Amino acid sequence: MKHYKKPTLYALLLCSLMPVACENGLQEESYSVFDETTLTKPENGLQGVRGVYSALRDNGGNGYYAGYLHQLTEYPSDIVTTKPDSRQGIQLDQLTYDASNSIINDVWTSIFRLISRANESEYLIGKIDYVGNGESDEVKMQHLAEVRFLRALAYYDATSLWGDVPLNLKSSAEFVEADENPPLVAQSTIEEQIIIDLEFAEQYLPSSYPVEQNGRATQGAAQGLLARLYMRQGEWQKAADKCATIITGGIYDLRASSEGGVVALFDNMNRSDNEFIFVMKSSSEPGSYGILSNSFGIQSVPWDYNRGWGNFPIHREFYAEFSPQDQRRQLLLGTYKALYGQIVTLPKEFGGEGGSLPDTIQAQYTYGLKYPHTNNYNYAGYNNVSIIRYSDILLMRAEALNELNGPNNESISLINEIRERSNASSVDVSNFSSTEALRDFIFEERGLELFMEGRRRDDLIRWGRSATNGADPLLKFKERVRPLLRDQNTYSDAVNYALFPYPIQEIQANTSLNVGINQGRVRQ
Numbered sequence: 001m002k003h004y005k006k007p008t009l010y011a012l013l014l015c016s017l018m019p020v021a022c023e024n025g026l027q028e029e030s031y032s033v034f035d036e037t038t039l040t041k042p043e044n045g046l047q048g049v050r051g052v053y054s055a056l057r058d059n060g061g062n063g064y065y066a067g068y069l070h071q072l073t074e075y076p077s078d079i080v081t082t083k084p085d086s087r088q089g090i091q092l093d094q095l096t097y098d099a100s101n102s103i104i105n106d107v108w109t110s111i112f113r114l115i116s117r118a119n120e121s122e123y124l125i126g127k128i129d130y131v132g133n134g135e136s137d138e139v140k141m142q143h144l145a146e147v148r149f150l151r152a153l154a155y156y157d158a159t160s161l162w163g164d165v166p167l168n169l170k171s172s173a174e175f176v177e178a179d180e181n182p183p184l185v186a187q188s189t190i191e192e193q194i195i196i197d198l199e200f201a202e203q204y205l206p207s208s209y210p211v212e213q214n215g216r217a218t219q220g221a222a223q224g225l226l227a228r229l230y231m232r233q234g235e236w237q238k239a240a241d242k243c244a245t246i247i248t249g250g251i252y253d254l255r256a257s258s259e260g261g262v263v264a265l266f267d268n269m270n271r272s273d274n275e276f277i278f279v280m281k282s283s284s285e286p287g288s289y290g291i292l293s294n295s296f297g298i299q300s301v302p303w304d305y306n307r308g309w310g311n312f313p314i315h316r317e318f319y320a321e322f323s324p325q326d327q328r329r330q331l332l333l334g335t336y337k338a339l340y341g342q343i344v345t346l347p348k349e350f351g352g353e354g355g356s357l358p359d360t361i362q363a364q365y366t367y368g369l370k371y372p373h374t375n376n377y378n379y380a381g382y383n384n385v386s387i388i389r390y391s392d393i394l395l396m397r398a399e400a401l402n403e404l405n406g407p408n409n410e411s412i413s414l415i416n417e418i419r420e421r422s423n424a425s426s427v428d429v430s431n432f433s434s435t436e437a438l439r440d441f442i443f444e445e446r447g448l449e450l451f452m453e454g455r456r457r458d459d460l461i462r463w464g465r466s467a468t469n470g471a472d473p474l475l476k477f478k479e480r481v482r483p484l485l486r487d488q489n490t491y492s493d494a495v496n497y498a499l500f501p502y503p504i505q506e507i508q509a510n511t512s513l514n515v516g517i518n519q520g521r522v523r524q
Helices: 009-017 042-054 068-074 088-093 102-127 137-162 187-204 219-233 236-249 261-265 296-300 327-331 390-405 409-421 435-450 456-467 475-484 504-509
Strands: 276-280 313-315 335-337 343-345 360-362 365-367 385-389
Touching: 042 102, 042 137, 068 088, 068 102, 068 456, 088 102, 102 137, 102 504, 137 187, 137 219, 187 219, 219 236, 219 276, 219 385, 219 390, 219 456, 236 390, 261 327, 276 390, 385 390, 390 409, 390 435, 409 435, 435 456, 456 475
Parallel strands: 343 360
Antiparallel strands: 276 385, 313 365, 335 343
């Protein structure tokens, strides 16, 4: 199993301090046991923690949470699309991907590289005498909690994308020959381990950090990820309770209108807003853990706007879903002046200005502005990438309460907090006659609030599962995605689009796997 051939832990720690020099040097190295006599200080434990955080970016400016993961979670959905010439991306967008898709392979590799680093760091930290070296046992437990939170996040992503995956909790020092070709483990078993790790993290992580250390996992981050997992499992009461713990904790809130509201929230100078519960910190500042930048800014906008690559165009029908008063619409390009002087605008039927002046061009797509791209040819975006946000917590609790009790005043109040912050009209419980009606509204609201934050694919699958009591998780996925395909016949009822195929590179490298495991995950 290629990604389990680990570098020495010394190399791992060195790369956590020198991310640019080591960025591409880990994947092919064979592992060996590190020298425990030299890595014995609490600062070595912290270096290990930093090495795990840096894996959130992985493999350059597009890796894992810096870009590729969003291609798996947003392209096969009803909001984001891609350009016809984006090669591997068009396969994801049009559901023509197979086991050889490079983006699927890259995300798999990134996830298990992070897991590998977490395991190495957990082992290292466990061996270090923090107290005997002038540091507290509390700091040791915090370091362990950080790496276990990150491992839980990686396994949450892996199970969301593939379902059953290998489960590895060992460092290279503990490996035996059988660990080189690990079998698939049931998703339910892995979810049990995710909960164990997150409950440990919830116990030992701090509630907050100094502002310059934003981007480190907190107790609220562990609680938020637990809530997300419980939502996926349909454990509505557990999800509602975990969200309530965050809400009543007083640590997080929505960025108020007086502070610039949701538009200012995504300004690239907004480094530490307490609406962000957990982010991939993207910065050259101290404490960024080697994650210097991300590619979202240049990927999100088109060339004629600011010389971007435009690889994340958004269906113009989505722009039309916002009322003109809704400030969240300002996070999309509706009308803009192109570099060459023309006015580019969406047609009026999609909420744009339309018009037929000589210098007016009808836009075929809108584009997201949540990841600001400043200055021409600025390939490095230094805005943080949202992973868990407070508004998501509010909407998850609203959804869970609706599944438990049907339309209720608290769910409506939580929804209105978000809508009123963005100057959208409020709703009333009397507007919803059934659980189904409010459920549909909540998922529409989640799209408006969380677009291009990596949540839509999971949402569509959970929506279908709830709407059919688990009988057809792809109901809403098919209903929303199929009409937007360039060829609707591409959609096959014989394919389970809730699960991606296992990468062909993994199948070829791991003797526990065979090509038959992708039966039903790709078109035959």
